[in-house]
Amino acid sequence: MTSADAYVRFSGVQKSYDGVTLVVKDLNLDIAPGEFLTMLGPSGSGKTTCLMMLAGFETATHGEIVLDGQPINNVPPHKRNIGMVFQNYALFPHMTVEENLAFPLEVRGMDKADVSRRVRDALNMVQLRQFGARRPAQLSGGQQQRVALARALVFEPKLVLMDEPLGALDKQLREAMQYEIKHLHERLGVTVVYVTHDQSEALTMSNRIAVFNDGVVQQLATPEELYERPSNAFVAQFIGENNRIVGKVREENGQHCDVELPSGELVRALKVNVAGVGTPTLLSLRPERVTVAAEPGSLPNVFEARVQELIYHGDHIRTRVRVCGHDDFIIKVPNRTGHVHLAPGETTMVGWHVEDCRALDAA
Amino acid sequence: MATTTLGDIAATRPVATTEALRTADGMPLRTKLERSMRMARLRAFFLVAPLLAFIVFSFLVPVGKMLWLGVYEPTFANYMPRTAAALQTWDTRDLPSEETFAIFVDELIAARESRDLGKVASRVNREFSGARSLLTATGRRAADFAGPDAKQALIAHDATWGRTELWQGMTVAARSVTPAFYLNAVDLRLNADGTVRAQDADRRLHLALFWRTLWLSALITGLCLLLGFPVAYLLATLPMRYSNLLMILVLLPFWTSLLVRTTAWIALLQSQGVVNDSLVAIGIISDTNRLSMIYNQAGTVIAMTHILLPFMILPLYSVMKTIPPSYMRAARSLGANGFTAFRRVYLPQTVPGIGAGSLLVFILAVGYYITPALVGGQSGQLISNIIAFHMQSTLNWSLAAALGGVLLAGVLILYWTYNRLIGIDNIKLG
Ligand SMILES: Nc1ncnc2c1ncn2[C@@H]1O[C@H](COP(=O)(O)OP(=O)(O)OP(=O)(O)O)[C@@H](O)[C@H]1O
């Protein structure tokens, strides 16, 4: 994407609340029209701050935010025409659902007939036709969530911001709402900037994910890319489960490198983010990419492992083994007919491909 | 069945309701529930019983007594029972009979001997001006008038005894249970025949005072709201360390004596006071045109607004504290400018606080006594000052009680109106 077709653009944005620490450090981010972009990161990493700067409730200490080609640093929030869903929904408690939905239309001076038609359409959209006359307090959490969504969409903004909108819902409802939001996004074609610290939510919903840590975007990529090819130790760690093995780069050859572990083994890994021969590195390996009962020689990396613990998870059996001096090495053994049955205390051979073992910066 | 119509639903409904539900031991559910609730209710009653007793003895009994005092004044009937009885049968048009005069003179002598004549005289004086001196003067020579021709003797002694108005006044005073005081409280008078007329023009002052009290209380409430709203907003939104300091400033007046604060206003506002001196010094007003801001209505309004302000701020603050800032943000993100967001989203949510604060300030102001007494001068007196006057100076407790009763009724009517318009359950005191 070139900067010309970006719909939202952060360039060199910094933010400090207290003049001492930077909460957002040099944010550069282009968001394409119609994109579903998620900001994902641990608590306190500056996601909400970025969203608030975009919505206009916080001013950027430095840098520029551009919306649809216009710099908006000095545009007040009510003129930005950005829909927003707040974490606690912020539905006006003294208004009925219908009045809540009519509010953004009325303040835009729309005439009565139009307002009621649009409110009706919006209620239909979120399947709350019969709840229009209720107060928010008389709705369940999921229904309130939908009203908040409808209210953010009813005035047809091109950009919608959502700050952990599903945080207050239980797991099942949250998953249902994830699909609902995703489908609405696809149907309406709006640009969505979504904030969450739930990685599975980010993976299922987004076109692209920006992983935040400590005020910096660690990696901006599609969900698949992020999971399959994390570019640094933080991302590998944060997205999905991940075995971490520290070692030292012994030899580099092209795409690959050989890493020596403190216990003496030599692991062949994909060279992703290493500083050179002799430097420390962190090997990242997904638990589901490890083969158990591997024949020696069938894979580039095969090591002896002692089974420590088995945890039954239904679809897979989580197996903790001791390998290469690491006690907390996790393997997911899929629960399918004929899978290897291990027992605690047993010794087996485990192995993995070079491509699945990524040598990253030693964070 | 493919479709269910509303009719189907209606048809199946009554079956379910006519069959009374029973518990496992066959007792009707309703009875069982009633029984299990009775214990809980009884326990709750014993828990609140001490408080209930306290309220009955410290509040309901005195208030009831006061309301009763407003319609019950037995002085005349106590000391001149036979005259009182005779006057009840009088036709109130021509002068009472010879017999009535004779009975009256007998009882006049008796009352004078038991030194109770003064009380009777004061009571009659309230219905007929000048009756006090007439009764005491006549009482001194009462023995001279005794006899069958008491009527002529009395009239010869003082022609006033021949006026029907005097005897009508005495007839009104003779009734122990009487609406006379409540009528007086609203500037009306009771005639001896039970009809009602307007109070004499020069004695009409209660209604004007009631109106002044209501109007000044409303004004003070309005001023408190105007001044208190921004302070409460700041209290609720400022960072903790500033808001704590502000809270102390708001509460500070509570730690100072009411008398001291009122006196401080005198020092500030009097014609040689700080405010006038400063205004003269900077040349806004000339030395001869000093503003009179105290010992008049302005003094009452200023001092009472200051004293009642915390009662407005605290309920407002407690409501505003619970309004998360995200509502205003949401309103603005939806396209409302700051003012619209405030008016349509913030303000409506503070209504319970505005209602509570206003009701509190208004009710306190309506019954306020000490501040108007100290700084109100003549034009700043409120109804409570005249009540105190009747309690302490004229000793007309029944009129004081009637005035209090009318005030109570007025406040209750306001409360009822408020409840109808806004809803009392919309009030939040903390
Ligand atoms: N109004 C504020 N004043 C001062 N510091 C703030 C303010 N708001 C946020 N911060 C600080 O900025 C940092 C980033 O906060 P932010 O709310 O953006 O985090 P977040 O990524 O949204 O976290 P979470 O997932 O917990 O919501 C935090 O360290 C926070 O303490």
Ligand SMILES: [Mg+2]
């Ligand atoms: Mg946040």
